[in-house]
Amino acid sequence: MSVRHAGSLAVLCAALASGAACLPADTRPTPGSMLLLVTSDDQPSTTTVDGWSITVDRLMVGIGEAALLHPCDEYSEAHYLRVLDGRLIRDQKLNIMYGLGQCNFGFQIISPLRDAVLGEGVTEADLERMASSASRQPGSVREDGIAVDFAATATRGGETMRVHWPFKQPTTYLPCARGTMKSPQTIALRSGEDLSFHIGLRGVALFSDNDLFLDDAGTPAPATPALRFDPIAAADTTFGNADGEVTLDELDDVPIKFAQQFGPYLALPGLGGSFAIKLGDYVHVVLSHRLVSFREDVTCATNIGSGRPPL
């Protein structure tokens, strides 16, 4: 082969190489990040206004599926759940999200799937007990499984009561924004900026008084409602089998009007009557409102879902 031919071939190969395409690089601007952290807000023992000493024995929570809402959802979402032991965690990473702009976000408390990430102190047996048999396929509903597995011991004098409540209902915290629900403000995510928000888990909050109003007249409730256990105990002693353990089924047998003799368990005005018909209904509502709180000035609208992850 002559040098001239070799040169022609070299030119040909170079032309081919230049014509070969390369995949385009990412041209999007660098996003900011939002890190959600979870901390336990329970004390080793908490005393209620009616003299019961509450110790949280178990608070397993399936929490996560965090996502930035449109138009901040161009980068990534953290579509996974963690199962956390709400008694042990201190600034446990929940999810990290990336985005740009004026953003809202959301997350869920929901029964985990078997690919959930286990937090400190959570075992495979815990996950197996809580896991849903649903899938990630569209339309799959997590009606089975346990979203919050709560157990506690209450003592007063020589009396001891136990509580075991495996909540199945999912709760969606969406949207979450700065400020209050009456005047929410989006959260600014700027390029290269890292934000973090701390979610507190407080199991004893399930024994809270109404956190919105004290009476039908709409008297505002204190920012930190009192904790009360007598109506909970009555679910077993008066309406249940008096075996010393209060179950969710026993709570569902307690009329709200009975519970109202103990404290401000009131219907929420504007909803056409008694919102919480049974004490069990009330506890489920309290769960969605009070179990989770933000250390920062962030509030979330809550939706007690049907088991279908909306995010």
Next chain:
Amino acid sequence: MTKRRCFARGCALCVAFAVSSVASAAFGQPPAPPKTAAQKPPSPSDTTPPAEPSVPGLVPPSLTSPAEVAYPEGAEGEAVVVLTLTIGRDGAVEDVRVTEGNEPFASVAAAAAAKWQFEPARRQGQPVATRIRFEVGFHPPRDGATTDGATTAEPSAEPSDGAPPGTGTAPGAEGATPIAPAQPTEITIVGKRSPPGVSTLTRAEVRQLPGAFGDPFRAIEALPGVTPIVSGVPFFYVRGAPPGNIGYFLDGVRVPYLYHVGLGPSVIHPAMVERVDLFPGGYPAQFGRFAGGIISAEATAPRNDLHGEGNVRLFDAGAMAETGFAGGKGTALIGGRYSYTAAMVSLLAPETKLDYRDFEARVSYDLTPKDRLTVFTFGAYDLIGEKRGGALNVLFGSEFYRLDTRYDRELGPSSKLRSAVTLGFDRTKIPGEPRTARNTQAQARVEASHTLSPITELRGGADILFEAYRADAQPYVDPDAPPTQQFATLFPPRDDVTLGVWTDAVLKFPGIAVTPGVRADLYRSGSAQALGIDPRIAARIDITDRIRMLHNFGIAHQPPSFIIPVPGLAIGSLQGGLQTSLQSSAGVEIDLPDQTTATFNVFNNVFLNMTDALGVARTNDDDDGAGLVGMRSLGSAIGAEVYVRRKLTRRLGGFISYTLSRSTRSVGQEHFPSAFDRTHVLNAALSFDLGRNWRAGTRFMFYTGVPEQQSKAPSNTFTPQPRPTSRDPAFYRLDLRLEKRWVYSPKGYVSFIIEIMNATLNKEILLGSTIGPVTIPSIGAEVGF
């Protein structure tokens, strides 16, 4: 040439041969030259020299050994025996079949012809195997003639008895004059005989197949044993083997995928592809590392005459050109295809970007008549994305490039050696993420073949493959997310090395050809290592000259595979060990009249430790797909195939391909049909020459639906899954093709082609979801020169 006489026991032999013009046997024709009328055998009074062969640059074979045939003892009268001789590249007669003739003349002529020696036919200076018709005339000895044993009759230039050129009479005591062989008017070029059980498509045929858009790879879906996933989508199951277990090769170079995105064409320009072989199982030992089937394409042989073709269609344009240099010692080819779908799609969906292109280039140079150096490079690029806020979000992007340098040497008339080095680069953009996974590879291989004797051909080879898998870091993803963790576990960065060695022997006995073989592959991925030993055996048994039995059995190993072949992505570290398949088939091949062939096959494949995420997917799987990728299952596929075919290039050509099969999977204690099990798959095609260079064709495709998706049994229970009570509805589609060609020179033509896949606009139901109608219309022009 001296005249000599052939004489034995008072008889004489006169030999002549006439051959027929190119009909194209197992390999494709050169790009559609103008048709020439088939030459009739010369009549006794016809002394006009026959026409030139229609294959350019072809020198016919010529007899070099003396021809001796004895007049059978005890026989009487005259006789003509017509033999079909297969002449190898070394000039030896490899096969003799009696086409016409009675006993005892036929046996005598065949036995004698088997010992003859020819100067082989040559095309472009290279010896090629050919099949020729050869007439042997027997004339009884004349009264009073003495016999002095067999003598040799040398064919002479002119017949002395008025017989036409190319024929002659056996020289007897008088009047016998050897005849010089006539110039051949027809030559059938024969390549290597296809192994048993392979389905072959030539480009000439594929051009006429509606719905294939002239693309040999797309035509694969019409072959028996192939089960579509979705109509038009170029991934399929082959005898129960999932898409990730099917290997694609072009001239021995592994190709990561065959088709462009968006129902696009194949990644190799069709003009470069001479033929495509589908090995649904039990493939030769030269192929390995895939536990399903093999699709092997052979590129066109280098040609040093200037030729090429170009085409323009609704969505893309392509061209290919080749020419010679250095006085015919060298050839250079360049080709490619570019899609302007991006521009067109943007008119309909401005936020969507769709783009694909491919290129091929090849340079060959004959260092000596026995030594050839070839450099072959090709590559493809695909992109689907959506524009958001001025930035492009890549939904799928992939590219691959190959550079193959090979040295071919003829060690002798019956020995060949090839050594090659292939460099490759594959890259895929991870959907939805701003990072890529890539694989840089280098392979060295050597292959050799040697004919030890007329009944034994020995073949063997070895190769070493280095692959470096890497992936970019994930900048904007939660690293703790299970999919991210699973990706890192499944596709870790690593360096893989694979060593392979193989050998087989083609043993040809009368009526039986057996090919036993074995290959061994040593895999090393990261810190894991595994050895696969794959025995193979194939047999072809001639029951009669028209009926053959075909048998195949083989074991194949493969590392864990991804759902579909994706450049740059391969499950690493041999997680879960090698997949194993046991593939067996038995069949009958029958030559029917009018050049029609019918094949009936039954097959049984067993898959052990297989990765088939598609096949084992079930409704309530909480593995979210990622876990399914690494899941292992057992699989089996049994079935029967029917393939009746008359070449589509004939005036009226067509085929019927039918597969009846059942494919199942087992995971743990559960046993269920494969998610893409289709009981019946039928393809029927018809191509008709309407005259005046009009050609029309239609193809009907039908297949039954997949089973309703099973629910996964709860863990810790053993619940036999009931047979599914329903399946998705069956699907059918009709493809149409119409072509008008204008021929302006022996190699030049212009064609106008209208083709549509799914002209009936049928929608398909898959797993309860309605898809489509997926239809691909194509209007285009093609130019050949």
